[in-house]
Amino acid sequence: MTLKEAILKSLEDINDITNYLTVCNHIVEKNYYDFGSAKTPASTVSALLGDFIRNGDTRVKRIKQDGGTYSYYLTKNEQNIAIDVLSGSTTTTTTPSKKFEKIKSYNERDLHKLLSSYLKNTGIYSKTIFHEQSNGKDNNQIWTHPDMVGIKFLNLQTKASQNFLKSINRVDTFKLSSYELKKEINNDSDLKKAFFQAVSNSSWANFGYLVAFEFSDSLLEEMERLNQSFGIGIIELKANPYQSKVLFPAKIRSLDFKTIDKLCKINKEFEKFIEQTEKLMTAEDRYYKSTEKELDEFCDEYFTNDSEIDIYCKENHIPTE
16 A cells, blocks of 8 residues: 555544554554654655645544644544544634646546545545436436435434434435536636536435536635525535535525435336435344445445546546645
8 A cells, every 4th residue: 555545544544643653663563564664764754644635635634732743633433433522623724725737538427437546535425316317317317306416414422312312303304415516617607507407316315416527716705695595505516526525505494205216117227216314214233234235236336546536547547636
């Protein structure tokens, strides 16, 4: 594995707030990476940990300790770390949005695996819904349902709290999301068309998002206005999916079960997605892990390491700089 992957693996193993020296020692102890004749491996690890933050890679977070030093932890382990320690201490940095050279050789659907990887890193199971597979095939289907759907379950730590919440209101144990995905949005006309397509096909979900690989900086003010008026969130997707960011968050809404029922009738994949999520929510404890694995296998594929991302982007001509 690469040194970057070794750092991520070590943070996952440590499963706590830690410093670069501990990460470096763990890499050496577990033989995750061969530093060879490098004279200062700890400094190299420290620099790469800083790169995660500077590049906006959402897999890693850091906090500032007394004395001005930084400690790091894996974002997906956040639930296992004392929240009071982290509250108000996490530091983030933003980087100016970059303009990509327009390359027309990749398809919009080549971006789905990037989005599914970003969503999986935030705890969301996602599934592509092909409108051409719906009943009554016509051009209006693209305004009926989104490109991708996702579900995130409330992760409670004890069985007592899980059972208590389910007995009160099962709807509160999960949140459904809808995603409209575009290659690029470079002018006001493109933004309006894509945004209201997202409004139209996400009315059933708790959260609706418009996602694009490239946005023109000149549209930020209008995106903010539309977001405030209609509640649709906006995500900027990156070639490194973990550097993707929510430009404007979506506003939560109640589920529209009539529309969900309609979507189930016209699209078998959507119906199966709903069936799989319901199956997980109602699974007995002894079957929960196997049912969760079944949902994961049904949903879209996602990347497991950075090397896969690099190869995928090169093979599909997706610009990385």
